[in-house]
Amino acid sequence: MAGRLQGRVAVVTGASRGIGEAIALAMAGEGAQVALVSRKAPGIEAAADRINAAHPGSATPFVAHVGEVAQLPALIDAVCAQLGTPDILVNNAGTNPYFGPMMELEWAAWDKTFEVNVKGPFALMRAVAQRLHAEGRPGSLLNISSIFGTCAAPFQGIYGMSKAALISMTRTLAVELGPAAIRVNCIAPGLVETRFSSVLVQNDELVRRYTERAALGRYGAPDEVAGAALWLASDESRFVTGQVIHVDGGYTMA
């Protein structure tokens, strides 16, 4: 039986590990050709090898820094040349360089956070949407935000602001690109065990506070975010756009 993404090309940023690798693996398992993107060649090549071992010929690694927007048109050109125009984009790569009170923030952390978490994702969405529009093809664009895009984020305030900006971008682009049948949605994960969150997951007090508030009483694993991404990328969600789906074990409803 053909996979749900058979014949589609997907770009997943931050795909060398964690949530991005899990999404890329799930999409490859549904028949997509997946362009894996991260900054470091050894990591992204190793992830491509792991995914190709499970689904031969499905994953191609690309090296790019999503915070350096000047690199991104060439990235999308390279993906188009090797795999074809992307039908799916997952803006998953993210950064959180500053943990502390907003009052003590330094501008370098502000700039880095917004360059990687907002400016790069917008540049990629625009580059992919322009191609799709020119070819008259539908598409599905996804942003990986965070519960901190909709909740207060003490000690992660700049990160939270950038993730809120992604949600705003999702909604406005959904309106502007809807007539071209290009859907734009967002996933807001809660605490998920990855390298990115390792400091949080190793902090017993933070874990206790998270698991007490989350209805399911636990934090998540990367493959538990992949299912929502797969659904939003596939035709099963073809009447869904501009939405934010919290994948957080019931943390935000409490």
Ligand SMILES: NC(=O)c1ccc[n+]([C@@H]2O[C@H](COP(=O)([O-])OP(=O)(O)OC[C@H]3O[C@@H](n4cnc5c(N)ncnc54)[C@H](OP(=O)(O)O)[C@@H]3O)[C@@H](O)[C@H]2O)c1
């Ligand atoms: N884990 C959580 O609890 C959690 C919760 C809510 C939201 N999120 C969001 O989920 C996304 C993925 O996080 P994760 O937890 O899976 O992190 P992770 O396991 O640390 O993986 C991060 C990935 O992003 C890549 N990356 C980092 N900076 C990049 C850049 N400037 N350009 C290109 N690639 C870059 C990394 O590879 P390289 O080092 O090779 O670049 C890696 O592949 C992030 O947007 C994060 O904000 C995570």
